[in-house]
Amino acid sequence: xxxxxxxxxxxxxxxxxxxxxxxxxxxxxxxxxxxxxxxxxxxxxxxxxxxxxxxxxxxxxxxxxxxxxxxxxxxxxxxxxxxxxxxxxxxxxxxxxxxxxxxxxxxxxxxxxxxxxxxxxxxxxxxxxxxxxxxxxxxxxxxx
Ligand code: AMP
Numbered sequence: 001x002x003x004x005x006x007x008x009x010x011x012x013x014x015x016x017x018x019x020x021x022x023x024x025x026x027x028x029x030x031x032x033x034x035x036x037x038x039x040x041x042x043x044x045x046x047x048x049x050x051x052x053x054x055x056x057x058x059x060x061x062x063x064x065x066x067x068x069x070x071x072x073x074x075x076x077x078x079x080x081x082x083x084x085x086x087x088x089x090x091x092x093x094x095x096x097x098x099x100x101x102x103x104x105x106x107x108x109x110x111x112x113x114x115x116x117x118x119x120x121x122x123x124x125x126x127x128x129x130x131x132x133x134x135x136x137x138x139x140x141x142x143x144x
Contacts, residue, residue, distance in 0.1 A: 003126050005094070005108055005118060006087040014116040016107065018043045021050065021075035025061060028053055028074050039105040041114060042078050049107055049114055051078030056103075084109040085118065091126050094118060 018041045019028055028040055032055055044050035053074045061069040061077045069077065083097060085106050094106060098120055108116035 002090040002092040003130060004087065004091070005085055005089045005116070008091070008118060008122050008126055009087065009108065009116045012122060014108075016041055016114055016117045018114070019053075019074060022073045024070065025053075025058060025072055025074060025077055026070040029058055029070070032058070038119065039117070040074075041082075041107050041117065042074055043114065047114075048112055049082050049084065049109065051075065051080045052082050052105060052107065053078040054103075054105060082107060086110065087115070091123055091130070094123050095127070098123065 017031060017035050017037055019031065021042055021044065023031075023040075023042075031040055032038065039052055039054040041049055042051040042053060051074070057077050057079065061072070065072070083101060083103070083106060085094060085097070085108055087108065087110065089108075097106060098104060104120035106118050107114055108118060
């Protein structure tokens with residue numbers, strides 16, 4: 001059986017690095033760098049998810065607008081249509097979503113509020129652990 005988002009969050013924690021919409025791209029880049037992460041979630045006034053800004057968005061903005069984009073607020077460079085998951089979402093469903101939509105981060109939402117974030121690294125780590133466990137079970141079964 002596939003692990004769920006809940007199992008991942010129970011292990012890695014539920015902290016998410018967030019910024020306000022008026023944070024500049026340069027400030028967001030410093031946060032991505034210092035926290036060693038690939039994405040920040042942008043929260044609106046009501047603390048609801050209003051967008052996601054990842055290292056890919058930064059690369060796209062520099063390529064498109066040049067270094068002037070660094071002074072722009074993230075709200076003008078972020079992705080606003082954010083795909084979210086829930087604690088009950090399975091790792092298999094996440095893999096399907098990340099692969100088909102080609103993104104590496106999925107915020108977790110409960111009752112309209114941000115309660116965690118799953119990266120592709122978390123998914124790969126969990127999947128490897130699942131495969132190793134399955135292999136051990138098969139070996140134990142064969143050894144009888
Ligand atoms: P990533 O691979 O996560 O760095 O993101 C690649 C692109 O997809 C960037 O433009 C992100 O803003 C966007 N993106 C990342 N995660 C999500 C998500 N959960 N929902 C919608 N767009 C996303």
